Amino acid sequence: xxxxxxxxxxxxxxxxxxxxxxxxxxxxxxxxxxxxxxxxxxxxxxxxxxxxxxxxxxxxxxxxxxxxxxxxxxxxxxxxxxxxxxxxxxxxxxxxxxxxxxxxxxxxxxxxxxxxxxxxxxxxxxxxxxxxxxxxxxxxxxxxxxxxxxxxxxxxxxxxxxxxxxxxxxxxxxxxxxxxxxxxxxxxxxxxxxxxxxxxxxxxxxxxx
Numbered sequence: 001x002x003x004x005x006x007x008x009x010x011x012x013x014x015x016x017x018x019x020x021x022x023x024x025x026x027x028x029x030x031x032x033x034x035x036x037x038x039x040x041x042x043x044x045x046x047x048x049x050x051x052x053x054x055x056x057x058x059x060x061x062x063x064x065x066x067x068x069x070x071x072x073x074x075x076x077x078x079x080x081x082x083x084x085x086x087x088x089x090x091x092x093x094x095x096x097x098x099x100x101x102x103x104x105x106x107x108x109x110x111x112x113x114x115x116x117x118x119x120x121x122x123x124x125x126x127x128x129x130x131x132x133x134x135x136x137x138x139x140x141x142x143x144x145x146x147x148x149x150x151x152x153x154x155x156x157x158x159x160x161x162x163x164x165x166x167x168x169x170x171x172x173x174x175x176x177x178x179x180x181x182x183x184x185x186x187x188x189x190x191x192x193x194x195x196x197x198x199x200x201x202x203x204x205x206x207x208x209x
Contacts, residue, residue, distance in 0.1 A: 016124060024051045047107065052110060055089045056113075058089065079188055083111055083198075084194060085109055086199075090164045101200045101201050108193040108196020111196065112189040112193060115187070116189065123177075
């Protein structure tokens with residue numbers, strides 16, 4: 001009787017006195033079915049980008065229009081909420097998809113990026129309007145004047161005056177506007193990402209059995 005080392009026969013062996021033609025086969029047991037595998041888009045830590053982009057566009061466009069408000073506090077709170085709302089929408093569409101805080105952060109960050117793009121477009125159109133541009137320049141001048149009044153150092157005051165005059169030039173205004181957009185992009189992406197991570201964290205607790 002032939003027995004393969006390290007593998008079990010299909011049936012237990014019979015006593016030694018049994019004729020060879022009655023002995024069980026020595027072929028080992030092998031599974032006939034492949035192990036169950038999950039689709040790649042529902043594995044933990046994986047983001048279904050098709051659903052994620054649709055959700056981010058929907059929430060991000062609405063968030064971008066609302067973030068036109070000038071209050072920094074309301075802007076920050078709404079971006080946090082937008083990240084959490086995007087996770088809630090994504091969870092509703094992907095009910096069996098495990099959403100980790102990492103997935104929530106990525107989804108929220110994409111939502112914040114879309115919101116920034118909408119706000120950047122609206123702001124860029126706004127600066128082309130003379131009245132809107134004049135209002136921005138006036139606000140900058142007020143901030144520079146306040147900084148000069150709060151700093152008794154004559155050298156610092158002179159430097160701030162030079163900065164204020166430079167910002168009133170076309171090149172200075174364009175530089176200030178570009179730096180502001182870059183800061184807003186980082187601010188929107190990170191804050192909405194944090195909101196998405198928090199939404200995934202608390203939402204996961206609500207959906208645990």
